[in-house]
Amino acid sequence: MVSTTLERPDKFRIGRVFNNSFAVIGRNPGLLVGLAALFSALPALVLNFWNYRNFANLDFANPESMAVTDPSAVLGNSSISIAFGLIYFVLALLFQSSLVRATIEDLNGKRPAIGDCIQIALRCMFPTLGIALVVFLTMIFAVVVTMFVAGLFIPVFGAPIAFIAFIALLVPGIMLLLGVSVSIPVLIQERLGVFGSMSRSRALTKGSRWSLFGLLLILFLAVIAIQMAFALVFGLAFALTGSLSTVGLIVGAIGSAVVSTVVSTVISVAIAVSYVELRQVKEGTGIDELAEIFS
Template sequence: MATTTLERPDKFRIGRVFSNSFAVIGRNPGLLVGLAALFSALPALVLNFWNYSNFANINIANPESIAVADPSAILRNSLISMAFGLIYFVLALLFQSSLVRATIEDLNGKRPAIGDCIQIAVRCILPTIGIGLVIFLTMILAMLMMFVAGMLIPIFGALIAFIVLLVPGIMLLLGVSVSVPVLIQERLGVFSSMSRSRALTKGSRWSLFGLLLILFLAAIAIQMAFALVFGFTFAITGSLSTVGLVVGAIGSALVSTVVSTVISVAIAVSYVELRQVKEGTSVDELAEIFS
């Protein structure tokens, strides 16, 4: 595989990121399927079977059956669902980290190895979780501010806070959007990686916004289409058959895995693109850290 070192681009271009992202996916189908199965598809399948099995026990034609449900069973199921969700969150971070490693190795003209990608992802899991928690807590803080504003100024307070926080919030998220690739590739700490991400994305955030908006809308369209088909079937029958449960769980897992794969690879490619735009860094130089 030939190295893909390029001359320094003049600006961040969405089309080039898409082209390189799908090129990476096309050159490594076996690797991506293996990583996706391990970190995304199988965990999502387990989670979906659990959630759908709970739905299957609900008879929407008889609402009274919901009202008389055992509260202890509901609490137990909720705790199990939260545990599954937490495990899925950690595995999703491992998936993204392993894809970052695979993407940069591929762009460097090498053939990524699944063992190497997993090793790097596991080695960096704690700071990766740290970045995820910082972003999550920041979003929670923004929602609390909207709630407080709504309490202080009834009716319009939450709306005003949402409008005031919208653009700064989007810019903040865009600024830290390549924090995980920075962490994986440059071996910085949590806050140093986020600071480095803000520096790299400065001047390119609206282009990044366009890229992520396209990916987000495409993901929403695909997931909504599947949800509508599945929900329509559930509404007609009033319950889920075993076949419906299996098809729903597998279909949802595949959809979420494909979406997360494309987004993770695109973010990793965006990191490489940003370094080339800001610093003229070749992909060969990016890989020297791991040599």
């Protein structure tokens, strides 16, 4: 494998990020499949089986039977679903962290080891959770404030102006999220802690956030298209048969797990490659220098 240390690029380029991302994926299929199975595919499969099982138990032909469902059973199922969801969320963060390590090792011309990637992800688990929690709470706060302020415009200026105000207020929130979009790669690579990593991410992304927005928008639209295609096939099967067989539920659970895993893999690798790209653009840092912290 050849190191990808290059001369300093003039600016963040979406095409180069995509090329490097798929190159990393193409060079490490076995590693990625192993990490995906451990942290994403199998957990997603368990969660999907649980959700589809509850879905299959609903009698859509008899709405009255759905209305008299035992409240204690609903509460129990909801609690289990929340627990599964939290576990899946933690594993998704571990998956991203392990892919960051694998991506930078690959770009450094080395062959990533699955054990090393898992070890780094586990070592950084709590700071990673901290970053995710801070970003989530900040996002919720920003949305609430934006909706509140936009709502104040409705009685005075009417709904159209309020909608414009909502969009105008949404832009700073999007820029804020883009500013911290490479916080986890910074944490994994530079070990700066929760707030140090977020501050470092804001510094690295400054001047490149619209390009990052374009990258993430493309990924988002691709994800929507893939998920809509899968939902269409699954929904069509349900509409034609009026119900889903056990085989149909199994196929749906597996298909959904595969789709979510592929999507998570591409996005996580692209974010890690974006971090490397940003460091090269901002600082002229070669990949060899990025790896020194682990030597």
